[in-house]
Amino acid sequence: MxxxxxxxxxxxxxxxxxxxxxxxxxxxxxxxxxxxxxxxxxxxxxxxxxxxxxxxxxxxxxxxxxxxxxxxxxxxxxxxxxxxxxxxxxxxxxxxxxxxxxxxxxxxxxxxxxxxxxxxxxxxxxxxxxxxxxxxxxxxxxxxxxxxxxxxxxxxxxxxxxxxxxxxxxxxxxxxxxxxHDAMTNLPNRAHYFDRLRSTLALAERQRHKVGILGVDMDGLKFINDTYGHRAGDAAIREIGQRLRQEVRQADLVARIGGDEFMVLLTDIGDQQQIEAKVEHLVQQACRSYHFEGNALPLSVSIGSAIYPDDGHHIETLTELADQAMYQRKKSRSKVAQD
The missing domain is CATH 3.30.450.40 (GAF domain)
Known part of the structure; x- marks a missing residue:
């Protein structure tokens, strides 16, 4: 035919x-x-x-x-x-x-x-x-x-x-x-991330080790854009991406999913305590002072996590759990800032 x-x-x-x-x-x-x-x-x-x-x-x-x-x-x-x-x-x-x-x-x-x-x-x-x-x-x-x-x-x-x-x-x-790859940050993009996530989970299933999935969202990007302009906002996005990449192993992956959102794939993680320590370390490093064109930009991130296979076996489940944990942290940080 x-x-x-x-x-x-x-x-x-x-x-x-x-x-x-x-x-x-x-x-x-x-x-x-x-x-x-x-x-x-x-x-x-x-x-x-x-x-x-x-x-x-x-x-x-x-x-x-x-x-x-x-x-x-x-x-x-x-x-x-x-x-x-x-x-x-x-x-x-x-x-x-x-x-x-x-x-x-x-x-x-x-x-x-x-x-x-x-x-x-x-x-x-x-x-x-x-x-x-x-x-x-x-x-x-x-x-x-x-x-x-x-x-x-x-x-x-x-x-x-x-x-x-x-x-x-x-x-x-x-x-x-x-x-x-994302043109602004030169980090892997959403498609690359999910390709790598699929292959990493398949390998983890065969070798019986754990994988950490982190959802990262910048705090206050709108304030930076409104106060200092979008060039400053773009610079802040690039800086956060670079800081995340510097603080993970070569075998791990940091990807920009879109806007002010990133995902981090930790290819071999021990337990919940280890991943929580990693999250706190990344938050601390991301929040270090940063100056752009003479202005001190307030950099901050909220990070949520999920562990394969402890929290689930499917990509959709793990991604959703990491996102939910991230938004819960963001909500908690916002409440603390208001108090």
């Missing part, structure tokens, strides 16, 4: 929305991670899917580097390049459609079940003449996509390709770095 489609004339309203996406992307500068996330979200809406994914080919795997809708919980998932529709899309450099994942021999059925999809459309993401990943939109029902969806995703993949070119004109390794 031929799963490709001839070119299609799109509705002007769709074209206008894609132009609006390009305008929004222009505000992202060279942060390829933000571009990928933005295109992913808009592609899902424009192609009328229930979820969307940007996968990057890394060695023998396709890695979920952006995910929206029903696929959002699978961010960081790895599927074998060989034996998957995404892998075939990369190796053939052609747009492909799966009308029913239950009967299509080209798909990775385990991955399809994990995401909960029955049909999908995938188009290649090209850097120069080389396909380096795919843009994919999925649906929970079979036969969801047609020539219209292919045409939309081909245009949206071109938007990502343009960002890839401007972010890294020649070096593919640099391109991967742009896609997996």
């Amino acid at each position: 031929d799963h490709t489609f001839p070119p299609l004339q799109l509705d002007p309203a769709i074209l206008l929305e894609i132009i609006q996406v390009q305008t929004e992307i222009a505000r992202c500068g060279l942060d390829l991670g933000q571009v990928i996330n933005l295109v992913c979200q808009h592609s899902q809406q424009l192609a009328r899917g229930c979820g969307a994914v940007v996968e990057i080919a890394e060695g023998s795997f396709m890695v979920y580097r952006a995910a929206s809708g029903t696929a959002a919980g699978q961010l960081g998932m790895r599927i074998p390049l060989e034996g998957s529709l995404s892998g075939l899309c990369v190796t053939s450099n052609q747009s492909l459609v799966c009308h029913d994942a239950l009967t299509d021999a080209r798909v990775d059925k385990r991955a399809c079940q994990a995401v909960g999809l029955r049909s999908m459309v995938v188009v290649p993401l090209s850097h120069g003449s080389q396909a380096v990943g795919v843009l994919k939109v999925i649906a929970t029902e079979p036969g969801r996509f047609d020539a219209r969806a292919i045409a939309i995703l081909q245009l949206m993949s071109g938007v990502i390709a343009a960002a890839m070119y401007h972010a890294s004109k020649y070096d593919i390794d640099q391109l991967y770095h742009q896609a997996t």
